[in-house]
Amino acid sequence: MLETIVERLQEAGHRLTKPRMAVLQVLETGGEHLSPAEILARGQAIYPALSRATVYRTLELLSELGLLRLIHPGEQRSSVACVAMHHHGHHHLLCIHCGCMIPFEECVVGELEATLSQRLGFEIKGHLLEFYGLCKECRGHQKVEQ
Amino acid sequence: MLETIVERLQEAGHRLTKPRMAVLQVLETGGEHLSPAEILARGQAIYPALSRATVYRTLELLSELGLLRLIHPGEQRSSVACVAMHHHGHHHLLCIHCGCMIPFEECVVGELEATLSQRLGFEIKGHLLEFYGLCKECRGHQKVEQ
DNA sequence: GCATTAATTGAGACTTTGTCTCAATTATAT
DNA sequence: ATATAATTGAGACAAAGTCTCAATTAATGC
Ligand SMILES: [Zn+2]
Ligand SMILES: [Zn+2]
Ligand SMILES: [Zn+2]
Ligand SMILES: [Zn+2]
Numbered sequence: 004m005l006e007t008i009v010e011r012l013q014e015a016g017h018r019l020t021k022p023r024m025a026v027l028q029v030l031e032t033g034g035e036h037l038s039p040a041e042i043l044a045r046g047q048a049i050y051p052a053l054s055r056a057t058v059y060r061t062l063e064l065l066s067e068l069g070l071l072r073l074i075h076p077g078e079q080r081s082s083v084a085c086v087a088m089h090h091h092g093h094h095h096l097l098c099i100h101c102g103c104m105i106p107f108e109e110c111v112v113g114e115l116e117a118t119l120s121q122r123l124g125f126e127i128k129g130h131l132l133e134f135y136g137l138c139k140e141c142r143g144h145q146k147v148e149q
Numbered sequence: 150m151l152e153t154i155v156e157r158l159q160e161a162g163h164r165l166t167k168p169r170m171a172v173l174q175v176l177e178t179g180g181e182h183l184s185p186a187e188i189l190a191r192g193q194a195i196y197p198a199l200s201r202a203t204v205y206r207t208l209e210l211l212s213e214l215g216l217l218r219l220i221h222p223g224e225q226r227s228s229v230a231c232v233a234m235h236h237h238g239h240h241h242l243l244c245i246h247c248g249c250m251i252p253f254e255e256c257v258v259g260e261l262e263a264t265l266s267q268r269l270g271f272e273i274k275g276h277l278l279e280f281y282g283l284c285k286e287c288r289g290h291q292k293v294e295q
Numbered sequence: 296g297c298a299t300t301a302a303t304t305g306a307g308a309c310t311t312t313g314t315c316t317c318a319a320t321t322a323t324a325t
Numbered sequence: 326a327t328a329t330a331a332t333t334g335a336g337a338c339a340a341a342g343t344c345t346c347a348a349t350t351a352a353t354g355c
Contacts, residue, residue: 018302018351039341054305059342066245072281096271099212107265115257116280123251124285125242131279134262135218139270164322164331185312200334205313 005031008070015068025050026061030071035093036104069128092130100141151177154216161214171196172207176217181239182250215274242280246287 005027009019017023025046029037033045039058046053065071072093092112096105112130120127151173155165163169171192175183179191185204192199211217218239238258242251258276266273 016302020303020351022304052305054307055341056306056343057304060303069245096265096269096273098271099274105269105271107269109261109264111257111261112278112280115255118255119242119253119280123242123253124288125244125251125280126283126288127242127280128245128282130281131277132258133277133279134258134265134271134273135276136274137272142270142272162331166322166332168333198334200336201312202314202335203333206332 008065011068011070012064017064021050022046022053022057023061025053026058030065035106072129072131074131074133091128092132094132096134096136096138098138098141099135100137103138105138154211157214157216158210163210167196168192168199168203169207171199172204176211181252218275218277220277238276238278240278242282242284244284244287245281246283249284251284 008027012019012023026042028049029042029045033042037045039055039062042062043053043055043058046058062071062073066073074093092110094107094110096107098104110132112132116127116130119125154173158169159165172188174195175188175191179188183191185201185208188208189199189201189204192204208217208219212219220239238256240253240256242253244250256278258278262273262276265271
């Protein structure tokens, strides 16, 4: 997986620097829900001089290449850089009370994607399907608390 | 529509203050893609003393009541408080190059929603389906620019 | 290997977003 | 009208994200 990304970077004429490689390593092993701040922290464990600017620059670069997708950037609490490098689409449930995320695999948008793409002349690179509501736990709490 | 919201607010025991009404008015007329900053600016045109804190507090209140949903908060450029007070679900295409958003109406998640809800014990209140890629215009540009 | 060169980097100033506290205001019920 | 508790604005604060610029470094050709 990392190799694919590295290839695509080089194809597009970008350098393979140490700070970049550190970010990529973090992304590869860190799952799909890391915040930029977390990526920075983990990246500095690999390459201590890594700077915030470089994290953002690298994320932007990968976004432009269609290799990942930032979801809900900026949220202070549950800030999530949702990395969808493994799939074309990304799917989860999000609890609006505790902020937990539960991913799921089913994808039901294939046909719709084709329709929209044709109708609107849009070149679709991926998608995000997010359900939001109350998770099993928060569903119980909610009534007691309020 | 505004009346429904006002009713629900009062039912839940919240006051009908001027700053709140200003925010509601903005939301009603401003479409579904306003950022908190835009809501503040437009709100101050109606009620000049309106403060940022109140905008956020009102948005949070409405979220808790399930009346709207913030999407991608915090993004500096295309910051979007996606107000989905009109529908259970919200659907759009997002251009990763120019940031434009094209809404669409088709909803294909009904069955999946039921399945997931049952399987995971999640009380689903709404959903966001977002396709991302290049819009018609940017699709052309892209090659020229780069 | 070594030099050249243009891409990339880190530092840190800066802007914007979002949160919090507290004293002053105000909607509501009586 | 008064009492009371919710709500407010101001402004301090914290965190996220952007930008500039001089210094570094990966790639290319020798
Ligand atoms: Zn996710
Ligand atoms: Zn929860
Ligand atoms: Zn939308
Ligand atoms: Zn576009």
